[in-house]
Every structure is written in C-alpha cells, then in structure tokens.
Amino acid sequence: MMDPGRFSGKVALVTGAGTGIGAAVSRRLVAEGAAVVLCGRREAPLRELAAELGDRAAVVAGDAAESADARAAVAEAVDRFGGLDVVVANAGGHRPGTALETGDDDWHYTLRINLDTAFVTVREALPRLMERRGSVVVVSSIAGLFAGPGVAGYVTTKHALIGLTRSLARDYGRHGVRVNAVCPGWVRTPMADEEMDALGEMHGIDREAAYALATKDVPLRRAAESDEIAAVVTFLASGDASAMTGSVVVADCGATCVDLPTLAFEPPHPEVAP
Incomplete structure (x- = not known):
C-alpha cells in the first residue's frame, strides 16, 4: 500500500531512471514524499519523467559508471534538495552470448553497465549517505542466483552485484548505512x-x-510489473526495513522456488487464469 508520507523530507538518487523499474521506483518515491534525482544516459526519457513528477524531480543525464557523472548526480541531490538519503542502483543491461561468443568489448560493456554503474555511484554517494544514515538498494536479478543460457556476462555481473551488496553492508553498517539487493525475475x-x-x-x-x-x-x-518491483525496492529503502541490511530479496513470481528436476513429474492440470 502506498504511504504518502513514508519518504517525507528524504532525497533519493535513482540510476537507470528513465524507463522500466527505475521509472517505476522514481514515481513511487515521489508519491511517498521524496525528492528524486533521475540519472541515466538517455536524457529524453528522464526529462519526460521529470515533467510528469514535477518540482521534486531533477535530471542528471550521464553515465553512472563515470565518477564525474556520479559525483554530479550526488551534488545535484545536495545542492538542490539538501542532502541524500537513498540510492537505488538500478542501471543495467546486457549483450547476449556464451563465453566463446563474448568478445572483449562485449564483456567490458556488460561489466560497466551492470557492475561499475552500481559500484561507482554508491562509492560517490557514501559520504553523504553516512551523514544521514541512509540506505542503498541494488537491483540485481535472479540471474544473480542462477544461470540462464547464453548470457555469461549478465549472469556474472548480476552475481557480482550481490557480492557488492554484502560487502557494502558489512563495511558501512557501522556508519548507519543499510544496503540490500532485489532480485527480480521476468518484469x-x-x-x-x-x-x-x-x-x-x-x-x-x-x-x-x-x-x-x-x-x-x-x-x-x-511476469511481474515494474510497479510491483518498485514496491519491494521502496520498502527496502524505507525505515520499515530498518533491521535489514545485506539482505537479498527475490521478487520473481515464484520462479526460483521451482525444483527443475521435478517438472517432469507435475501432473496435467487445467490452467487457471491469473
């Protein structure tokens, strides 16, 4: 359920904010009282979303894997809205391919867009988050828990995001910063x-x-809807999850609870409309 005051007075930075999960998270944060800095490489969808959200949304177009761009986004949060309480590291993407099909350029691209974006943005934000005992939500994937076919770079980097989440939680919990990860399935x-x-x-x-x-x-x-994942992300970012850090929360419509070797034993049954 939406809580219009849950993030009152809070400031968030969302990477990959222009579309999909990032846009849904940004809408929900503003609806629940936050100001949001929208960060992404494509300026047009960011501007469109900011126009929808009003004066509690600011745009910083740039690459979240670039230190200067990440610093600019953090500075916008501080200069325009007075501080930074939440980072949602959502930027990501992939280029398909098995290991033999993945060249150096594709490998480095996937590392950069999934892992570097999260690491660099959170690193630049940490001093401000420590000031306000803030929180980070890293958007990984069920590909961070299991391997799908023909996406070696994506699977590797989404696994790495969980390691990053746990490392950050361990090192900065003593400073009051919580860090959790969300693993969506198909969205x-x-x-x-x-x-x-x-x-x-x-x-x-x-x-x-x-x-x-x-x-x-x-x-x-x-598949899940973006708004359903946004509800999980904002819960983890909020004070309602104050005892949670280093947690990996799966939101996959049940995909990872299925024991694959037993699928052959499932009896036929009529489909029930969702």
Whole structure:
C-alpha cells in the first residue's frame, strides 16, 4: 500500500531512471514524499519523467559508471534538495552470448553497465549517505542466483552485484548505512519486451504468447510489473526495513522456488487464469 508520507523530507538518487523499474521506483518515491534525482544516459526519457513528477524531480543525464557523472548526480541531490538519503542502483543491461561468443568489448560493456554503474555511484554517494544514515538498494536479478543460457556476462555481473551488496553492508553498517539487493525475475519492461520479441520470433508467436511461454513453469504464471518491483525496492529503502541490511530479496513470481528436476513429474492440470 502506498504511504504518502513514508519518504517525507528524504532525497533519493535513482540510476537507470528513465524507463522500466527505475521509472517505476522514481514515481513511487515521489508519491511517498521524496525528492528524486533521475540519472541515466538517455536524457529524453528522464526529462519526460521529470515533467510528469514535477518540482521534486531533477535530471542528471550521464553515465553512472563515470565518477564525474556520479559525483554530479550526488551534488545535484545536495545542492538542490539538501542532502541524500537513498540510492537505488538500478542501471543495467546486457549483450547476449556464451563465453566463446563474448568478445572483449562485449564483456567490458556488460561489466560497466551492470557492475561499475552500481559500484561507482554508491562509492560517490557514501559520504553523504553516512551523514544521514541512509540506505542503498541494488537491483540485481535472479540471474544473480542462477544461470540462464547464453548470457555469461549478465549472469556474472548480476552475481557480482550481490557480492557488492554484502560487502557494502558489512563495511558501512557501522556508519548507519543499510544496503540490500532485489532480485527480480521476468518484469514487463522495454528490455524484457525486446527479449520476448526475440523469443517470439524463434517460436513464431507474438509477444504476449512469448511472455506466457517464458513463465509457463513460474508458480504465478506471469511476469511481474515494474510497479510491483518498485514496491519491494521502496520498502527496502524505507525505515520499515530498518533491521535489514545485506539482505537479498527475490521478487520473481515464484520462479526460483521451482525444483527443475521435478517438472517432469507435475501432473496435467487445467490452467487457471491469473
């Protein structure tokens, strides 16, 4: 349930804020009283979102993996809104490929967009977060817990984000900073839509049928919505999760509770509409 005052007086920085989970998190933070600095490489969607959110949203277009750009985003939070309480390290992406299919450029790109963006942004924000006993939420993936096919770089970097989360939690908890990670499964975002279109092309089906195929063995039989992941992220960022740090929270519609070797034993049953 939305709490309009939960982040009253708080300031957040969200990377990868222009679309998908980042945009949904930013909307929810503002709806619950926060001011938000929207950070991303593509300025147009950031500006569009800021216009929607009003005077409690600021835009810093840049690369979260660049120290100067991350510092500029932190400075905007402090100069415009008076401080920094929350960082949501959400920026990410991938280039598909097994190890043999992944060249040096693709490997370095995936490291940079998933791992460096989180590390650099949080590193630059930590002095301000320590001042206000703030919190960090790192957006990883169930690919940080298990391996999907043909995405060696993505799986590796999403696993690394969990290590980063735990390291930060251990080192900075004594300074009052909490750091937790969220591991979504399939979420309806522009990036997932592209992957579903590719899956659909493989099987001769449309996007909705591809989502159904990709989630047919997921207990809830569906992908999550961005707003559902935003609810988990904002909970972890809030005082409601004050005893949680170093936690890895899975939000995957049940995907990772399935014991894959037992799927062959599942009896036929009629599908129930979600």
